[in-house]
Each structure stands twice: as C-alpha cells, then as structure tokens.
Amino acid sequence: MYHPRLYGEFYEMGLKYGKLLYDKANFIIPNISTQKMDFGLESYEELKLFYPEVIEEIRGFAVGIKDESEKLGAFLLSIGVFNPTGQCSVFAFKNDNSTIIGRNYDMLFDFKKFTESSLIAPKDKYSYISQSDVFIGRSDGINEKGLSIAMSFVNGTEIQTGISFHFIVRKVLEDCENTHQAVELIQKAKVSTANNFLIADKNGEIAVVESAPQKCIVRRPEKNEPYIYITNQFKTKEMQPFDRGGVEWSKSKERYNGLKEILATVEEMDLEKAKEILSNKCVCLNLKKEKFGTIWSVVANLNELSIERAETKPTNKNYKSETRLDWWLKKR
Template sequence: MYHPRLKGDPYEAGKNYAEILYKNGFRFPQVTEEQLNYGKLSIPILTEFDADIVKEIQGFADGCHASFEEVSSFLLSIGVFGQSSQCSIFAAFNGSEVIIGRNYDMLFSLKNITESSLVCLKDKNKYLGHSDCFIGKVDGINEHGLFVGITAVPHEGKKPGLNFYFACKKILENCCNVEEGMEVLKRFPSSVANNYLLADPSGSMVVVEVTPTSFQVRLPNSNYIHCTNHHMGAAIVENWNWSKSIERFQTLDRVLAENVHIMELSIAQSIMSDTKGHVCLNVREHQFGTLFSVVANLNTLELTRAEGQPNKAKYRTDQRMIDAILKEKKQNIIR
C-alpha cells in the first residue's frame, strides 16, 4: 500500500504525485477507444461538478506524461466497465462516540496499488482517504470527523456521468457533517449504483442508496447502520451474491445489535476480521477478497488500518491527519 501526502493547490498536488510515481517506473495504462468515447461524454459533467478535480487530473496527466483525456477517461470509466469492488461498512454510536469499520474487497492482484493518502489541499478540509486509484477516494475521514465510504451495487445500462471516486473526494474536501454530504449526493450525476455510508461525531449516520436515476436515504436502526453490496428492498441480481453480500449484511446486523452499546476500536476490529460470516472476505475461486480494513473513532480521529486481510494483518494506527492538524494549530498560535 502506498502512503502519499498531497498538499498545495489541486494542480500542484496532482502533478507532484504523478512525478513521484513516474520516477519510480509508473506508466499510465493504455486507455481503450470505448473508455475515451465514454470520457468525451462525461468530462463536461465532471467540469461542471468540480473544477478543482479537473485541475488535479490535469496536473497528474502532466506529471506522468499522459493526456488529460486519457487520465480523465480512465478514471470516469471505472465501475462502468469491468470488475467492481465488494465491500462491508458500518457505523455505530455507543452513546458517546461513533466508531466506523470498513473492509475494502477487490481482486487480490490489485493489493499492491492500494493507497492511504493524507490530503491537505489549499483551502480544503484535511483528510485521510483510501483508494485503489491515483485520484479519487473510496472512503475517508476528514478533520471534522466526517466519514464517507462506498460499496458497489449492480445496475443496468451505461449512462454518462461520474463515479463514486469523485463523490467521496468532493465530500471529504468540502463537507463538515452528514447533512452537507447528503446535499452533495442529491445533486451528484452518478454513472453507477452505490451505497454511500455517511457518519459524523454527533451520532448522525445514514446510508444513501444511489443509482443513475434514483436517490434513497436509509436511516440507522438502534444507533447503528451498515451496508454491503445490495440496496435494501431491491431484487438481488442473478449471480451477484457470489461475494456473500447477503451473508455479510446479516452477520453485521447481528454483531452490531449485540455490541453497539459497548462498541470500541478493538471490538470493531474483531467484527471486521470475522471470516465465518464472510465480513473478512476470501473468495478463492475469483481471487477476490479484503485488501485492507479501516476502523476509526470519529470523535477522536484515531484511525487504525490493516493492510491486507484483517484476520491475518495487524491493525496499526495512522497518526498523520492528527499530526497535520496539530501542526497547523501550532503555526497559527505562532502567527
């Protein structure tokens, strides 16, 4: 797993990171004609949604000697063409603090390109975010304790628009609480279907079920909420449950109900490490499973991460965002 630190304005951040990758042998992957054609239809939507992300993509393209069209088309087409991630996420309010757990499940072959980034862009929220791609995030926690994480859900058809990477990034950089994050998703032109779990230190938490044509909010049950890879009440698509989405959801529902009032980081880590209920996923015939696991306290910003399957890999504390916040506070006092 890479651990980049991004700072400066969006263009500088993208360019500097790409230059580091390029010096270490990274070459931008070949983009198909289908992806480029899809990108042409979706780039104007991206530009209208967030001009700063466009600047970051341009910086990344310049830094790795690729074209803006190649980089943006590649990013925009993820989830539209090809394999989607299969993940498990929960948030639980124990009466005083909110604890989140998140397992990211994908092809084992992608493990070495996963990232945990400290992002401190100019005039944006500081945050720790995770991804399997160089721009955009699949989850993260910002300096206000706002968490957002996604799980993929099947849908039919291909519609120009934006995928989850851009929604999570927008929310982490610009929002302070669940309500503000929901406002972003209400106007988000999604090209794919996802569950977005949002939670903040106040105890507010929701799952927003998004498709290219719909937006539905699911509220917590008894101070906890969770999601896997289906929308509640929707028919399960044939052959979709190979990733044990229903079993994982049921396991989380049971253990959260039993532990919500005593929830703490160690209990959350144990929940996300469970293999019997498939929360820690390992589907050998598909070479697919949990690539990393994140457990965090949204009130204290303490974040622990297992880089690998959490039943085997040790959870380690990531102090980078807390250190960045403290450093800025000291600098402000000196001024």
C-alpha cells in the same frame, strides 16, 4: 500500500504525485477500449462542472506523467463502470459520546499492489485520510471534521455519463463537515453507476445513500438501532428495481446478515470490537478460488479522530495507528 502526503494547490498536488509515479514506477496511463474512452471523455465534461478544482489536479498529474489531461480524466472516469468487481462491508455505530466506523474493502488480491492510503490537504478545503486502489479518486476516508464516508458497489441496471464514486467520495471529504451536507451533495450529483454510500459524523448522525442513475434514496437506522451497515445490494423497496443482483459469489447477503446479527448484540462499540467484527469470517472475505477478498480494513473513532488500518486481510492484531492527519493538523 503506498502512503503519499499531498497538500497545497490542486495542480501542485497532481504534478508532485504524477512526477513521483512517473520517475519511480514508470507509470503510464493503461490502454482502454474505445467505448470506455468515449464514455470517459463525456464524463470528464460533467466532472468539470461538478468538481472544477480536481480538474486542475488531473492536469498537473498529466504533466507529471507527460501525457494528456483529457486522456487521463477519461481513464479515471471509466474505472469501475463497465466491470465493477469490488465487494465491501461497512458499518457505523453511535455510542452516547462517540461514533465508531468499520470498513472492509474487498477486491481481487492482485489489486493490493495498487492500493494507497493518502493524507490529502488541498488549500482552502478540509484535510483527510483516505484509501483507494486508484490515484486521485477515493474509496473511503475520514476528514478533519470527524466526517466519514465509504462506498460499496451495487450491480445496477443502468450506467450514464457522469461522476464516478471515486470523485463523489473525494468531494464529500473535502467540502462537507457533517452527514447532512454529505447526503445533500450526493443527492445532487449526476452519478454514473449504482453504489451505496455510508456516511457518519462525530455528532452521531449516520445514514446510507442508495444511489443509482435513475434514483437516490436515503436510508436511516431502524428504530432502536444505533447502527447502520451496507454490503453490495440495495435494501429499500424504492431502489431494488435498480439492483441487478448477481453478487451471490461474494457472499453479499451472508455478510449483510452477519453484520446484522453481530451489531444487534453490541451495547457499546469501541475500536477493538470494530476490529473483531471486521475480522469475523461472516464479514471478512477470503475467496481463494476467485483470488478475491479483503485487501484493507479501517476502523475509527470519529470524535477522537483515532484511525487504525490493516493493509491486508484484517485480524485483531494487525492494525496500525494512522497519525498523519494529526501530524498535519498540528503542523499547519
């Protein structure tokens, strides 16, 4: 897993990281089909309206790798649209005085070599720690305000040119300080695919946004349940017509039910308990035949900004403390 530290103007961050990958890893933009390129170019125009700052970062990155920003943007905005394979498990638990989150990211084992955990601190935005298997876009993260967001794929019935989850997650981390703001941002976005977004903040406000091109519904915890969780299907009646299903191979329902049963027994959550849950065989994927499973795992106390990460299949003992956000907040 790479561990870049990017801060400053958006263009500068892109240029720095693009040049680094070009010089050290001979990075070039992978070839994509005409269908994906056309879709990506149309979505790039939507991204200019939704998130103009990150366009500058894409331009800087393109200069760093000696290529065209439109081509780079089209590639980024086509990822995960036509062949969404990631399968994930996420939960949030609110104690009386703290909010704890846990997240497993499940993907093809071959993607381990592309994973990164980044400190990103854009000028005049919130700084944050976030994980991804693609540069610039994010899959989950925690920002300096104690706001967490993590996505999971849903096999939706439609796609449309628009904003991919990578940029939804990132904009939330940079612009929002609480769950209410994050939910509003996602509801207003023209999303390209179906996803669940689990959002939690240090005040104990936790929610799931079930999002698809056709509709968007906010799901809150059930009565007397101080927790909420997602895997890879929509749970509300309103959103189920937009869920194609077909995720049995990744044990999505088993993972969902596993989280449901385990969380119902927890009176108070801490980081050690969160690690135990994410390592449980009912939640952690290890599909050897498909060469697919959990490739990173994150737990955090949002009130203390205590973050720990396992950069492979998680166990109770292979998490390491994340200190870069604390370093940045003291440095600036």
